Amino acid sequence: MKIWKTSQGYKVIRVIAGRSNVFLLTDGKNNILIDTGPGFMWKTLEMRLKQSGVNTIDYLILTHTHYDHAENAWRIREKYKAKVIVHRSEAEYLASGDNILPQGTNWFSRLLVRIFIKKFNSFARYTPCSYDLLIDSFYDLKDPGFNAYILHTPGHTPGSLSVIIGHEIALVGDTMFGIFRGSVFPPFANDVRSLVKSWGDLLETGCNIFLPSHGSENSRELVLKEYNKRLTSI
Ligand SMILES: [Zn+2]
Ligand SMILES: [Zn+2]
Incomplete structure (x- = not known):
């Protein structure tokens, strides 16, 4: 499991890597999980969380609601008593x-969407999950003790969220x-214009690691290069 450490002593652990990354933000006491991966990864996720010493999760933040x-999400909410956070629009x-x-x-x-994903989407329904906290544009995570916040970064989906940790990650x-x-x-992006604008907002956070x-x-240099390139074409 790859680990990033911030100057404030938090760890960002990539508990699942591959098909869909799942990250754990922890200060050794409080835990925030970001995304859950697909259903077939559940056993692995459970095992990795155990290896990381996680018994309870304060928050589960969903970057968006693709399956x-x-x-x-429902399993994380049930087993770890996590409060589930999602953007209001999703x-x-x-x-x-x-x-x-x-x-x-x-x-x-575009071809994939036309011939395959439209049909697949109805099969990709997942077990519904209740939510506990709805985000609009910003949410400070100081309550569970982190110098971090949630930022609305739409574009991929209307309610896409990012988690900003200490102006670093x-x-x-x-x-x-x-x-x-x-x-x-x-x-895939539902709105390319807002996507590129969100990159600008993410660059403004001062983070160096995305x-x-x-x-x-992704490095800041790469994001900046892409931002400047796409800005002229939208
Ligand atoms: Zn995805
Ligand atoms: Zn997605």
């Missing part, structure tokens, strides 16, 4: 176990991808 991020998707239909951002992903969900070399642009839900970390 590969939210499918285990609360009903979570409460009904529905996926927001993604929109392709290139010819290939940003957990950005699918607002950026870390799979394609030299690019952070996700293959951790996406798919793939590995």
Whole structure:
């Protein structure tokens, strides 16, 4: 499990890596989980959390409600008594176990949506989960004791959220991808204009490390380069 340490002594542990990353933010006492991975990863997630010494989770923050991020939410809420946090605009998707239909951002992903994902979306319904806290644009995480906050970063989906830790590390969900070399642009986004604006907001946080839900970390230099490039084309 890869671990990032912040200057304030927090750990960001990538408890699941691969298909969909799952991150744990911990100060050794309080725990915040970011996303849950898809349903078939549940046993692994449970085991990794145990290995990390986690018995309770204060908050589960969902970066958005696509099934590969939210499918285990109900299990996390039940087993670890976590308060589930989601953006207001996606609360009903979570409460009904529905996926927001993604929109392709290139010819290939557009084709995928047209011939495959539209059909798949109805199969990808997941066990609904109740929510405890709804976010609009900003939420300070000082209550469970962290110098961190949640920022609304729409674009990939209308209610996409990022978690900003101490102006150092940003957990950005699918607002950026870390799979394609030299690019952070996700293959799916419901609104490209707001996506690029969200990159600008994320750069303004001062963070140097951007951790996406798919793939590995993005540097500030790369995000800045992409932001300037896309800004002229939207
Ligand atoms: Zn997504
Ligand atoms: Zn995703």
